[in-house]
Amino acid sequence: MTTGMSTGAKPSTAIAGGGPSPAVAGADDVAPEDVASLQKITSVYVYEAPVRLWHWINALAIVVLAVTGYFIGSPPPAAAPGNTFDTFWFGYIRYAHFAAGYVLAVGFLGRIYWAIVGNHHARQLFYVALWSKKWWKEVLFELRWYFFLEKRPKKYVGHNPLAQFAMFFLFTLGVTFQIVTGFALYGEGLGEGSWADTLFGWVIPLFGGSMDVHTWHHLGMWWIMMFILTHVYVAIREDIMSRQSIVSTMISGTRTFKDDLPD
Amino acid sequence: MSQSIETFYEVMRRQGITRRSFLKFCSLTAAALGLGPAFAPKIANAMETKPRTPVIWVHGLECTCCSESFIRSAHPLVKDVVLSMISLDYDDTLMASAGHQAEAALQETIEKYKGNYILAVEGNPPLNEDGMYCIIGGKPFVEQLRHAAKDAKAIISWGACASYGCVQAAKPNPTRATPVHKVITDKPIIKVPGCPPIAEVMTGVITYMLTFDRMPELDRQGRPKMFYGQRIHDKCYRRPHFDAGQFVENWDDDAARRGECLYKMGCKGPTTYNACSTVRWNEGVSFPIQSGHGCIGCSEDGFWDNGPFYDRLAQVKQFGVEENADTLGRAAAAGVGGAIAVHAAVSALKRAQHKNEIKKGSSMSQGEE
Ligand code: HEM
Ligand code: HEM
Ligand code: SF4
Ligand code: SF4
Numbered sequence: 001m002t003t004g005m006s007t008g009a010k011p012s013t014a015i016a017g018g019g020p021s022p023a024v025a026g027a028d029d030v031a032p033e034d035v036a037s038l039q040k041i042t043s044v045y046v047y048e049a050p051v052r053l054w055h056w057i058n059a060l061a062i063v064v065l066a067v068t069g070y071f072i073g074s075p076p077p078a079a080a081p082g083n084t085f086d087t088f089w090f091g092y093i094r095y096a097h098f099a100a101g102y103v104l105a106v107g108f109l110g111r112i113y114w115a116i117v118g119n120h121h122a123r124q125l126f127y128v129a130l131w132s133k134k135w136w137k138e139v140l141f142e143l144r145w146y147f148f149l150e151k152r153p154k155k156y157v158g159h160n161p162l163a164q165f166a167m168f169f170l171f172t173l174g175v176t177f178q179i180v181t182g183f184a185l186y187g188e189g190l191g192e193g194s195w196a197d198t199l200f201g202w203v204i205p206l207f208g209g210s211m212d213v214h215t216w217h218h219l220g221m222w223w224i225m226m227f228i229l230t231h232v233y234v235a236i237r238e239d240i241m242s243r244q245s246i247v248s249t250m251i252s253g254t255r256t257f258k259d260d261l262p263d
Numbered sequence: 264m265s266q267s268i269e270t271f272y273e274v275m276r277r278q279g280i281t282r283r284s285f286l287k288f289c290s291l292t293a294a295a296l297g298l299g300p301a302f303a304p305k306i307a308n309a310m311e312t313k314p315r316t317p318v319i320w321v322h323g324l325e326c327t328c329c330s331e332s333f334i335r336s337a338h339p340l341v342k343d344v345v346l347s348m349i350s351l352d353y354d355d356t357l358m359a360s361a362g363h364q365a366e367a368a369l370q371e372t373i374e375k376y377k378g379n380y381i382l383a384v385e386g387n388p389p390l391n392e393d394g395m396y397c398i399i400g401g402k403p404f405v406e407q408l409r410h411a412a413k414d415a416k417a418i419i420s421w422g423a424c425a426s427y428g429c430v431q432a433a434k435p436n437p438t439r440a441t442p443v444h445k446v447i448t449d450k451p452i453i454k455v456p457g458c459p460p461i462a463e464v465m466t467g468v469i470t471y472m473l474t475f476d477r478m479p480e481l482d483r484q485g486r487p488k489m490f491y492g493q494r495i496h497d498k499c500y501r502r503p504h505f506d507a508g509q510f511v512e513n514w515d516d517d518a519a520r521r522g523e524c525l526y527k528m529g530c531k532g533p534t535t536y537n538a539c540s541t542v543r544w545n546e547g548v549s550f551p552i553q554s555g556h557g558c559i560g561c562s563e564d565g566f567w568d569n570g571p572f573y574d575r576l577a578q579v580k581q582f583g584v585e586e587n588a589d590t591l592g593r594a595a596a597a598g599v600g601g602a603i604a605v606h607a608a609v610s611a612l613k614r615a616q617h618k619n620e621i622k623k624g625s626s627m628s629q630g631e632e
Contacts, residue, residue, distance in 0.1 A: 076508070080509075084503035191497075192482065204483075
């Protein structure tokens with residue numbers, strides 16, 4: 001359910017426009033094109049505080065997980081020789097990975113909770129409306145926009161349908177996969193009968209053996225990397241090119257529209 | 264059950280084993296099984312009163328390394344196990360008879376001990392071409408296996424072959440070599456993986472079953488917990504170097520001489536469940552890592568397909584190429600990154616064009632067609 005302006009969210013008028021506006025009337029460098037492009041700017045409160053807080057904590061946790069995870073697979077040059085009780089270099093890398101893993105998992109559970117109690121934009125991360133014709137039409141439209149086939153983008157209060165698609169398949173499924181395989185591996189360290197082994201130990205034989213889980217967990221990292229690359233690019237690009245605020249929305253929570261055209 | 268079968272103790276005494284060494288054997292076995300001294304009398308009592316259990320040992324596609332390991336067991340002396348403790352009624356490798364005589368012995372044992380014998384399987388049956396890749400006594404091995412399994416009390420899958428398939432089941436597995444539990448699905452199966460399994464682990468498992476008349480406690484994959492409950496890495500004496508980040512980077516570097524961690528040389532200890540770092544090999548003399556070579560993960564499912572042995576990251580074969588996860592990931596990231604760069608360039612161009620149009624007044628409001 002992607003929301004255009006029609007879904008009943010109450011836009012609040014930021015600047016009253018129309019006609020020679022008082023907002024620019026006094027400015028002495030006002031040019032005709034400034035006046036021509038002058039429109040009503042409206043904004044909607046979209047992302048509630050817990051979603052925004054989660055977004056940035058989650059992003060940080062994933063950066064830590066990706067860096068430390070990469071080093072777990074390919075350790076940095078060996079530490080200098082010496083007493084092993086003086087050094088815990090690789091131990092700290094793994095420790096940071098596990099700590100960030102907990103942050104990611106607990107945060108994700110919290111985010112699921114917020115999907116239930118929060119506003120309807122908070123639910124977009126957890127489903128895609130594959131059954132809805134309208135949704136597919138909008139995906140097609142977004143694809144055309146990204147392939148430069150549409151001159152003017154549509155407005156969205158929440159995520160656009162293509163973004164929602166990428167978030168669900170690359171992010172939500174990817175992170176779920178990483179949490180399940182990650183805690184299965186973690187359970188091997190905690191030992192048989194530990195909570196992680198009891199909850200996730202079944203994952204190991206499912207993949208064959210421990211090494212297979214390592215490999216898939218490692219590939220999972222690159223899966224999420226694909227998301228991050230496109231996500232950050234698109235967030236910045238849309239911030240510039242779309243008809244609404246993007247990056248600041250994930251900070252302030254309000255979506256500001258740059259024009260008041262009906263669609 | 265046939266009353267004529269002697270107890271283990273009777274056989275042992277007949278073999279000339281003194282009561283003193285019998286009791287010593289019982290306490291050593293209790294220790295090997297991690298049972299504590301209190302169990303020694305229990306083992307002794309069981310051996311004194313219980314009739315020995317018949318074992319049928321069959322061989323499919325295999326290299327006989329399991330048998331080789333088994334007969335090198337130092338404790339309990341394999342002599343005791345083979346000749347006294349169990350009555351190894353059929354083993355076409357170890358037994359004296361051969362050919363039709365041997366097959367007759369197998370049939371006789373199955374009939375005589377219906378429902379009471381243990382079937383030990385070394386190797387596995389290939390299923391392609393109706394099992395023709397492994398013929399025993401003129402028939403596909405898979406038929407012998409099914410036949411012998413039908414009346415068995417329990418099955419022991421010796422080694423990586425019987426447990427997981429091992430080298431003959433490595434991709435592309437031309438003969439469709441199949442582990443025992445995928446062919447026999449209606450019997451309790453104990454997996455004792457390894458290529459080969461450690462001798463003391465093999466005899467320990469058998470001793471446990473004969474003494475307590477039940478299977479040892481098994482983990483999710485059907486391996487005895489007492490020997491396969493932990494990874495090589497969990498009890499490796501080089502583990503402090505791992506945590507410190509002190510790694511061997513070359514086979515001939517100083518770190519190798521100092522005995523540091525072999526993780527970067529592809530050691531599979533962190534992903535391998537076995538008792539090598541505790542029980543060790545050859546009467547506890549050493550084990551691969553102690554000799555300076557990483558673990559190759561021989562007791563893990565599919566270890567041949569998780570190579571190379573000397574790289575930390577396994578090759579991924581699922582996508583039609585043989586590269587490790589990082590090489591694949593970097594290629595994909597470069598692809599996506601390149602696409603993003605091109606897309607960003609086109610976007611910037613379009614935007615500049617668009618702004619120009621607005622400036623020229625050809626369009627009165629932003630973004631209108
Ligand atoms: C976005 C999330 C995550 C990423 C990108 C990530 C990445 C990685 C990578 C690349 C590895 C190295 C795999 C290898 O080649 O052996 C790894 C290992 C591991 N990860 Fe994660 N991981 C994530 C989440 C988690 C979570 C939630 C946990 C749970 C605590 C976790 C626990 C582990 C464990 C236990 C290992 C194995 C460490 C070892 O063998 O020393 N990971 N991770
Ligand atoms: C590891 C890095 C990151 C991850 C995993 C990540 C993940 C996500 C996810 C899952 C959402 C959906 C939020 C929801 O519906 O609850 C989201 C939204 C968003 N993210 Fe990120 N993010 C990351 C980094 C960033 C960065 C660096 C930026 C800023 C450039 C950013 C900007 C945004 C914005 C603006 C949105 C809202 C999109 C909209 O307005 O519809 N993210 N992100
Ligand atoms: S040598 Fe192998 S098993 Fe031992 S600590 Fe290093 S990685 Fe682990
Ligand atoms: S150290 Fe590893 S590869 Fe070597 S015998 Fe033990 S389990 Fe097999």
